[in-house]
Amino acid sequence: MITLYHSKDTRSLRCLWLLEELELAHELELVAYPARLKQPQFLDVNANGTVPFLVDGAVQMRESCAILLYLASRYGDGRCQVEADSPLYGAMLDWTFYGETSLAVPLATALRYSMFLPREQRVPAVAQDYREQMLQRLPVLEQALEHSPYLCGETLTVADISVGYGLLLGELFGLAEHYPPRLAAYLERLKARPALVRARAVGA
Structure with a gap:
Protein backbone atom coordinates (compact mmCIF):
# COMPACT_ATOMS: atom_id res chain seq x y z
CA MET A 1 0.00 0.00 0.00
CA ILE A 2 1.25 3.47 -0.91
CA THR A 3 1.42 5.89 2.01
CA LEU A 4 1.65 9.64 1.42
CA TYR A 5 2.48 12.12 4.18
CA HIS A 6 0.77 15.37 3.26
CA SER A 7 0.23 18.93 4.50
CA LYS A 8 -2.39 21.28 3.11
CA ASP A 9 -1.28 23.56 0.27
CA THR A 10 2.28 22.19 0.20
CA ARG A 11 4.10 20.43 -2.64
CA SER A 12 2.59 17.15 -1.46
CA LEU A 13 -0.65 18.30 -3.11
CA ARG A 14 1.01 17.40 -6.41
CA CYS A 15 1.40 13.80 -5.29
CA LEU A 16 -2.08 13.49 -3.82
CA TRP A 17 -3.55 14.97 -7.00
CA LEU A 18 -1.79 12.36 -9.14
CA LEU A 19 -2.86 9.54 -6.83
CA GLU A 20 -6.44 10.72 -7.36
CA GLU A 21 -6.00 11.06 -11.14
CA LEU A 22 -4.67 7.50 -11.32
CA GLU A 23 -7.26 6.26 -8.80
CA LEU A 24 -4.50 4.50 -6.88
CA ALA A 25 -5.30 3.03 -3.49
CA HIS A 26 -3.29 4.81 -0.83
CA GLU A 27 -3.16 5.79 2.81
CA LEU A 28 -2.95 9.49 3.60
CA GLU A 29 -1.17 10.72 6.70
CA LEU A 30 -1.82 14.39 7.44
CA VAL A 31 1.14 16.27 8.87
CA ALA A 32 0.99 19.64 10.63
CA TYR A 33 3.05 22.29 8.85
CA PRO A 34 5.80 23.12 9.53
CA ALA A 35 6.34 19.72 11.10
CA ARG A 36 9.57 20.64 12.90
CA LEU A 37 7.60 23.08 15.02
CA LYS A 38 4.13 21.55 15.14
CA GLN A 39 4.66 17.80 14.83
CA PRO A 40 8.26 16.94 15.73
CA GLN A 41 7.45 13.22 15.95
CA PHE A 42 7.25 13.27 12.14
CA LEU A 43 11.05 13.57 12.17
CA ASP A 44 11.10 9.91 13.18
CA VAL A 45 9.45 9.13 9.84
CA ASN A 46 11.32 11.62 7.65
CA ALA A 47 14.42 13.12 9.25
CA ASN A 48 14.16 16.14 6.93
CA GLY A 49 10.77 16.97 8.37
CA THR A 50 9.44 17.79 4.91
CA VAL A 51 6.41 16.81 2.88
CA PRO A 52 5.71 15.08 0.62
CA PHE A 53 7.11 11.85 1.95
CA LEU A 54 6.00 8.77 0.06
CA VAL A 55 6.43 5.17 1.13
CA ASP A 56 5.75 2.36 -1.30
CA GLY A 57 7.06 -0.88 0.16
CA ALA A 58 10.82 -0.46 0.44
CA VAL A 59 10.72 2.74 -1.63
CA GLN A 60 10.91 6.06 0.24
CA MET A 61 10.79 9.36 -1.65
CA ARG A 62 10.89 13.03 -0.64
CA GLU A 63 10.91 15.06 -3.87
CA SER A 64 7.49 15.86 -5.30
CA CYS A 65 8.47 15.90 -8.98
CA ALA A 66 10.39 12.64 -8.63
CA ILE A 67 7.32 11.13 -6.95
CA LEU A 68 5.13 12.26 -9.87
CA LEU A 69 7.39 10.58 -12.40
CA TYR A 70 7.71 7.45 -10.25
CA LEU A 71 3.96 6.99 -9.78
CA ALA A 72 3.11 7.70 -13.42
CA SER A 73 5.77 5.39 -14.82
CA ARG A 74 5.17 2.56 -12.35
CA TYR A 75 1.40 2.67 -11.98
CA GLY A 76 0.04 4.99 -14.67
CA ASP A 77 -0.37 2.44 -17.46
CA GLY A 78 0.04 5.29 -19.94
CA ARG A 79 -2.04 7.81 -18.02
CA CYS A 80 -0.70 11.24 -17.00
CA GLN A 81 2.54 10.75 -18.90
CA VAL A 82 4.17 10.85 -22.30
CA GLU A 83 5.98 7.76 -23.49
CA ALA A 84 9.74 7.97 -23.87
CA ASP A 85 9.57 7.57 -27.66
CA SER A 86 7.14 10.48 -28.05
CA PRO A 87 8.38 13.82 -29.45
CA LEU A 88 6.76 15.41 -26.39
Whole structure:
Protein backbone atom coordinates (compact mmCIF):
# COMPACT_ATOMS: atom_id res chain seq x y z
CA MET A 1 0.00 0.00 0.00
CA ILE A 2 1.25 3.47 -0.91
CA THR A 3 1.42 5.89 2.01
CA LEU A 4 1.65 9.64 1.42
CA TYR A 5 2.48 12.12 4.18
CA HIS A 6 0.77 15.37 3.26
CA SER A 7 0.23 18.93 4.50
CA LYS A 8 -2.39 21.28 3.11
CA ASP A 9 -1.28 23.56 0.27
CA THR A 10 2.28 22.19 0.20
CA ARG A 11 4.10 20.43 -2.64
CA SER A 12 2.59 17.15 -1.46
CA LEU A 13 -0.65 18.30 -3.11
CA ARG A 14 1.01 17.40 -6.41
CA CYS A 15 1.40 13.80 -5.29
CA LEU A 16 -2.08 13.49 -3.82
CA TRP A 17 -3.55 14.97 -7.00
CA LEU A 18 -1.79 12.36 -9.14
CA LEU A 19 -2.86 9.54 -6.83
CA GLU A 20 -6.44 10.72 -7.36
CA GLU A 21 -6.00 11.06 -11.14
CA LEU A 22 -4.67 7.50 -11.32
CA GLU A 23 -7.26 6.26 -8.80
CA LEU A 24 -4.50 4.50 -6.88
CA ALA A 25 -5.30 3.03 -3.49
CA HIS A 26 -3.29 4.81 -0.83
CA GLU A 27 -3.16 5.79 2.81
CA LEU A 28 -2.95 9.49 3.60
CA GLU A 29 -1.17 10.72 6.70
CA LEU A 30 -1.82 14.39 7.44
CA VAL A 31 1.14 16.27 8.87
CA ALA A 32 0.99 19.64 10.63
CA TYR A 33 3.05 22.29 8.85
CA PRO A 34 5.80 23.12 9.53
CA ALA A 35 6.34 19.72 11.10
CA ARG A 36 9.57 20.64 12.90
CA LEU A 37 7.60 23.08 15.02
CA LYS A 38 4.13 21.55 15.14
CA GLN A 39 4.66 17.80 14.83
CA PRO A 40 8.26 16.94 15.73
CA GLN A 41 7.45 13.22 15.95
CA PHE A 42 7.25 13.27 12.14
CA LEU A 43 11.05 13.57 12.17
CA ASP A 44 11.10 9.91 13.18
CA VAL A 45 9.45 9.13 9.84
CA ASN A 46 11.32 11.62 7.65
CA ALA A 47 14.42 13.12 9.25
CA ASN A 48 14.16 16.14 6.93
CA GLY A 49 10.77 16.97 8.37
CA THR A 50 9.44 17.79 4.91
CA VAL A 51 6.41 16.81 2.88
CA PRO A 52 5.71 15.08 0.62
CA PHE A 53 7.11 11.85 1.95
CA LEU A 54 6.00 8.77 0.06
CA VAL A 55 6.43 5.17 1.13
CA ASP A 56 5.75 2.36 -1.30
CA GLY A 57 7.06 -0.88 0.16
CA ALA A 58 10.82 -0.46 0.44
CA VAL A 59 10.72 2.74 -1.63
CA GLN A 60 10.91 6.06 0.24
CA MET A 61 10.79 9.36 -1.65
CA ARG A 62 10.89 13.03 -0.64
CA GLU A 63 10.91 15.06 -3.87
CA SER A 64 7.49 15.86 -5.30
CA CYS A 65 8.47 15.90 -8.98
CA ALA A 66 10.39 12.64 -8.63
CA ILE A 67 7.32 11.13 -6.95
CA LEU A 68 5.13 12.26 -9.87
CA LEU A 69 7.39 10.58 -12.40
CA TYR A 70 7.71 7.45 -10.25
CA LEU A 71 3.96 6.99 -9.78
CA ALA A 72 3.11 7.70 -13.42
CA SER A 73 5.77 5.39 -14.82
CA ARG A 74 5.17 2.56 -12.35
CA TYR A 75 1.40 2.67 -11.98
CA GLY A 76 0.04 4.99 -14.67
CA ASP A 77 -0.37 2.44 -17.46
CA GLY A 78 0.04 5.29 -19.94
CA ARG A 79 -2.04 7.81 -18.02
CA CYS A 80 -0.70 11.24 -17.00
CA GLN A 81 2.54 10.75 -18.90
CA VAL A 82 4.17 10.85 -22.30
CA GLU A 83 5.98 7.76 -23.49
CA ALA A 84 9.74 7.97 -23.87
CA ASP A 85 9.57 7.57 -27.66
CA SER A 86 7.14 10.48 -28.05
CA PRO A 87 8.38 13.82 -29.45
CA LEU A 88 6.76 15.41 -26.39
CA TYR A 89 8.67 13.34 -23.84
CA GLY A 90 11.36 15.99 -23.37
CA ALA A 91 8.73 18.68 -22.97
CA MET A 92 6.97 16.66 -20.29
CA LEU A 93 10.19 16.34 -18.29
CA ASP A 94 11.11 19.98 -18.83
CA TRP A 95 7.75 21.38 -17.74
CA THR A 96 7.59 19.01 -14.78
CA PHE A 97 10.76 20.47 -13.33
CA TYR A 98 9.89 23.98 -14.52
CA GLY A 99 6.89 23.87 -12.22
CA GLU A 100 9.26 23.36 -9.31
CA THR A 101 12.35 25.42 -10.06
CA SER A 102 10.71 28.36 -11.85
CA LEU A 103 7.40 28.60 -9.99
CA ALA A 104 7.34 26.85 -6.62
CA VAL A 105 10.91 27.59 -5.49
CA PRO A 106 10.67 31.40 -5.90
CA LEU A 107 7.31 31.44 -4.11
CA ALA A 108 8.55 29.21 -1.29
CA THR A 109 11.52 31.55 -0.86
CA ALA A 110 9.20 34.55 -0.82
CA LEU A 111 7.15 32.80 1.86
CA ARG A 112 10.28 32.24 3.92
CA TYR A 113 11.34 35.89 3.81
CA SER A 114 7.84 37.22 4.44
CA MET A 115 6.43 34.80 7.03
CA PHE A 116 8.53 31.86 8.21
CA LEU A 117 11.72 33.52 9.37
CA PRO A 118 11.80 35.21 12.78
CA ARG A 119 10.32 38.66 12.40
CA GLU A 120 13.66 40.44 12.76
CA GLN A 121 15.11 38.36 9.88
CA ARG A 122 12.31 38.95 7.39
CA VAL A 123 13.10 41.04 4.32
CA PRO A 124 9.97 42.23 2.48
CA ALA A 125 11.98 43.49 -0.50
CA VAL A 126 13.55 40.07 -1.01
CA ALA A 127 10.14 38.38 -0.76
CA GLN A 128 8.73 40.76 -3.36
CA ASP A 129 11.69 40.16 -5.67
CA TYR A 130 11.05 36.40 -5.60
CA ARG A 131 7.35 36.88 -6.29
CA GLU A 132 8.26 38.98 -9.31
CA GLN A 133 10.72 36.30 -10.45
CA MET A 134 7.89 33.80 -10.52
CA LEU A 135 5.71 36.14 -12.60
CA GLN A 136 8.55 36.60 -15.07
CA ARG A 137 8.46 32.85 -15.76
CA LEU A 138 4.85 32.88 -16.95
CA PRO A 139 5.03 34.18 -20.56
CA VAL A 140 6.65 30.97 -21.88
CA LEU A 141 3.81 28.97 -20.29
CA GLU A 142 1.27 31.25 -21.94
CA GLN A 143 2.97 30.60 -25.27
CA ALA A 144 3.10 26.83 -24.70
CA LEU A 145 -0.68 26.74 -24.26
CA GLU A 146 -1.43 28.52 -27.52
CA HIS A 147 -2.37 25.40 -29.49
CA SER A 148 -3.38 22.81 -26.89
CA PRO A 149 -5.32 22.67 -23.62
CA TYR A 150 -2.42 21.08 -21.74
CA LEU A 151 1.33 21.50 -21.82
CA CYS A 152 1.94 18.25 -23.70
CA GLY A 153 -1.08 18.14 -25.95
CA GLU A 154 -4.68 17.12 -25.46
CA THR A 155 -4.41 15.24 -22.16
CA LEU A 156 -3.16 16.07 -18.70
CA THR A 157 0.29 14.83 -17.69
CA VAL A 158 2.51 15.12 -14.65
CA ALA A 159 3.85 18.32 -16.23
CA ASP A 160 0.46 19.97 -15.76
CA ILE A 161 0.25 18.74 -12.18
CA SER A 162 3.66 20.19 -11.36
CA VAL A 163 3.03 23.53 -13.08
CA GLY A 164 -0.55 23.63 -11.83
CA TYR A 165 0.63 23.44 -8.24
CA GLY A 166 2.97 26.37 -8.85
CA LEU A 167 0.09 28.40 -10.24
CA LEU A 168 -2.16 27.44 -7.31
CA LEU A 169 0.56 28.57 -4.92
CA GLY A 170 0.80 31.85 -6.77
CA GLU A 171 -2.96 32.22 -6.47
CA LEU A 172 -2.63 31.82 -2.69
CA PHE A 173 -0.11 34.68 -2.82
CA GLY A 174 -2.68 36.86 -4.57
CA LEU A 175 -0.76 36.78 -7.86
CA ALA A 176 -3.45 35.25 -10.06
CA GLU A 177 -4.62 38.68 -11.19
CA HIS A 178 -1.31 38.95 -13.03
CA TYR A 179 -1.71 35.66 -14.91
CA PRO A 180 -2.07 36.15 -18.69
CA PRO A 181 -5.41 35.06 -20.21
CA ARG A 182 -4.60 31.57 -21.51
CA LEU A 183 -2.76 30.72 -18.32
CA ALA A 184 -5.66 31.91 -16.18
CA ALA A 185 -8.08 29.77 -18.22
CA TYR A 186 -5.69 26.81 -17.95
CA LEU A 187 -5.61 27.12 -14.17
CA GLU A 188 -9.40 27.15 -14.05
CA ARG A 189 -9.49 23.96 -16.16
CA LEU A 190 -7.08 22.30 -13.76
CA LYS A 191 -9.03 23.42 -10.70
CA ALA A 192 -12.21 21.93 -12.17
CA ARG A 193 -10.71 18.46 -12.54
CA PRO A 194 -12.48 16.09 -10.15
CA ALA A 195 -9.19 14.56 -9.02
CA LEU A 196 -7.83 17.92 -7.91
CA VAL A 197 -11.13 18.84 -6.28
CA ARG A 198 -10.94 15.61 -4.28
CA ALA A 199 -7.28 16.09 -3.42
CA ARG A 200 -7.85 19.60 -2.12
CA ALA A 201 -10.86 18.52 -0.09
CA VAL A 202 -9.19 15.48 1.45
CA GLY A 203 -5.94 17.31 2.09
CA ALA A 204 -7.69 20.10 3.91
